[in-house]
Amino acid sequence: xxxxxxAIVGAGFAGLAMAGALRRAGRDDFVVLERAxxxxxxxxxxxxxxxxxxxxxxxxSLAAHPNAGWTRTFAPGGEIQAYLRxxxxxxxxxxxxxxxTPLVAAEWDAADAVWHLDTGHEILxxxxxxxxxxxxxxxxxxxxxxxxxxDGPLFHSARWDHDTDLAGMRIAVVGTGASAVxxxxxxxxxxxxxxxxxxxxxxxVPRGGGDIAPAERAHLAAHPGDxxxxxxxxxxxxxxxxxxxxxxxxxxxxxxxxxxxHLHAQVADPALRxxxxxxxxxxxxxxxxxxxxYPAVASEAVSLEPTALAAVDGSxxxxxxxxxxxxxxxxxxxxxxxxxxxxxxxxRGEDGTLAAHWAEGMTSFGSTVVAGFPNxxxxxxxxxxxxxxxxxxMAEEQSAYVVRALAERDRRPERVxxxxxxxxAAYTDEIAAAAASTPWLTGGCRNWYVDDRSGRLTxxxxxxxxxxxxxxxxxxxxxxxxxxxxxxxxxxxxxx
Numbered sequence: 001x002x003x004x005x006x007a008i009v010g011a012g013f014a015g016l017a018m019a020g021a022l023r024r025a026g027r028d029d030f031v032v033l034e035r036a037x038x039x040x041x042x043x044x045x046x047x048x049x050x051x052x053x054x055x056x057x058x059x060x061s062l063a064a065h066p067n068a069g070w071t072r073t074f075a076p077g078g079e080i081q082a083y084l085r086x087x088x089x090x091x092x093x094x095x096x097x098x099x100x101t102p103l104v105a106a107e108w109d110a111a112d113a114v115w116h117l118d119t120g121h122e123i124l125x126x127x128x129x130x131x132x133x134x135x136x137x138x139x140x141x142x143x144x145x146x147x148x149x150x151d152g153p154l155f156h157s158a159r160w161d162h163d164t165d166l167a168g169m170r171i172a173v174v175g176t177g178a179s180a181v182x183x184x185x186x187x188x189x190x191x192x193x194x195x196x197x198x199x200x201x202x203x204x205v206p207r208g209g210g211d212i213a214p215a216e217r218a219h220l221a222a223h224p225g226d227x228x229x230x231x232x233x234x235x236x237x238x239x240x241x242x243x244x245x246x247x248x249x250x251x252x253x254x255x256x257x258x259x260x261x262h263l264h265a266q267v268a269d270p271a272l273r274x275x276x277x278x279x280x281x282x283x284x285x286x287x288x289x290x291x292x293x294y295p296a297v298a299s300e301a302v303s304l305e306p307t308a309l310a311a312v313d314g315s316x317x318x319x320x321x322x323x324x325x326x327x328x329x330x331x332x333x334x335x336x337x338x339x340x341x342x343x344x345x346x347x348r349g350e351d352g353t354l355a356a357h358w359a360e361g362m363t364s365f366g367s368t369v370v371a372g373f374p375n376x377x378x379x380x381x382x383x384x385x386x387x388x389x390x391x392x393x394m395a396e397e398q399s400a401y402v403v404r405a406l407a408e409r410d411r412r413p414e415r416v417x418x419x420x421x422x423x424x425a426a427y428t429d430e431i432a433a434a435a436a437s438t439p440w441l442t443g444g445c446r447n448w449y450v451d452d453r454s455g456r457l458t459x460x461x462x463x464x465x466x467x468x469x470x471x472x473x474x475x476x477x478x479x480x481x482x483x484x485x486x487x488x489x490x491x492x493x494x495x496x
Contacts, residue, residue, distance in 0.1 A: 007031050009132060010034065011099075016039065041084075041134050053074055054074060055238070058070060060390050066224065068218075071217070072212060110374075117129070131347070135341065142334050157331060167190055173331045180333035185295070196297065203256070203259045245283040247437065266294035266295055283438075283439040307320035312330070339458055362381060367382055368402065368472075374418045377398070380395060383460065434463060
């Protein structure tokens with residue numbers, strides 16, 4: 001059985017960021033396990049028409065791999081996927097990258113102080129395990145009466161069926177979140193008609209941006225200092241948005257007015273405007289960016305049904321309002337199972353699985369390490385998402401923390417890091433206190449940042465990226481139990 005120092009699960013942004021951080025720290029004894037046949041994570045899986053990032057491309061990239069070649073302010077999904085392939089090549093991962101290698105099970109072996117990893121065709125042992133599996137990986141399919149009876153093509157936006165010819169079809173879209181806002185304008189151009197089922201309207205602000213001229217791309221490639229300054233400017237703009245997303249009275253009121261002005265400028269019909277106006281606080285749900293969604297919904301090509309899809313009977317769709325519609329194709333733009341991470345059942349620590357530990361919502365210290373799971377690190381997991389800036393920045397901060405923690409591990413005789421349960425509990429309380437008065441918990445909406453089982457904010461970091469950096473940079477190893485001195489095998493003698 002092969003033993004590696006670090007096993008990384010997932011080859012999206014977080015996994016590649018972790019691999020790069022290890023390489024730059026001189027740690028080459030690692031593998032990256034990826035269940036699919038290519039890198040890219042969510043940008044590999046989401047290929048629906050119009051898919052793009054809503055963070056400016058020069059910021060939605062790794063600091064170690066700046067890209068002067070982005071062709072649009074907000075990069076299309078395929079371009080991001082190509083960028084991640086290029087990052088993997090530049091990191092020279094070679095046979096460290098194991099494609100088509102899923103994690104089937106992971107179990108901590110206290111005697112040998114390693115994680116045993118089952119990939120279905122091989123057992124690996126790793127001294128440390130990094131879960132970089134992403135939070136938007138498993139599509140959420142809502143419970144809709146008779147959904148299985150739909151007699152045409154039916155698929156989730158994250159599992160797009162490119163074999164279905166949409167031209168001239170009656171298409172129904174369920175959901176008005178980030179994917180739907182990008183998807184609906186594209187479908188409106190192709191379909192005979194689009195019916196959009198809206199459970200809850202979103203706050204939408206202008207997107208702006210556009211093509212980046214070849215001359216500007218050439219300039220940035222020739223002047224890396226200007227590229228770095230552009231990234232710094234975009235970062236500062238993102239950090240400034242935190243105030244409006246987190247409930248600052250003045251900033252939220254200004255942002256709300258900006259969003260309403262955008263709605264009024266693009267939708268002339270008062271009744272349709274009313275149906276598209278949220279009744280909850282700005283920032284409570286994810287704020288969306290689009291210049292094309294409102295015009296599409298206001299056009300004759302789209303019918304807005306302002307209630308959820310309640311039932312399906314063949315090609316007939318019935319809304320909660322009682323209205324019925326006929327559809328040839330049904331698209332579920334219904335998000336992901338983000339609060340309950342799909343890998344949690346696969347990982348068994350000292351006292352049980354991650355799923356059991358997180359039965360009332362995810363908990364951690366530093367959004368990265370978990371009590372009862374030695375030498376385990378979770379990227380993009382509990383309280384590591386953002387609503388105001390680039391999530392890539394968070395993965396980079398976590399990767400830097402992991403490198404420092406591994407150095408701490410190596411200083412210990414038994415080479416084991418165990419998170420002190422009371423420290424995890426204190427961090428959980430810290431998150432709860434910071435989130436208590438924010439729109440995410442008090443804004444009058446349901447959002448995917450909050451775990452319904454506990455009512456806690458478990459996905460979003462309730463602060464700026466700079467605050468997260470300072471929180472992790474300020475750790476000194478005291479979050480871990482004192483080192484133990486090995487005596488023989490897996491036995492230990494007291495604490496030092």
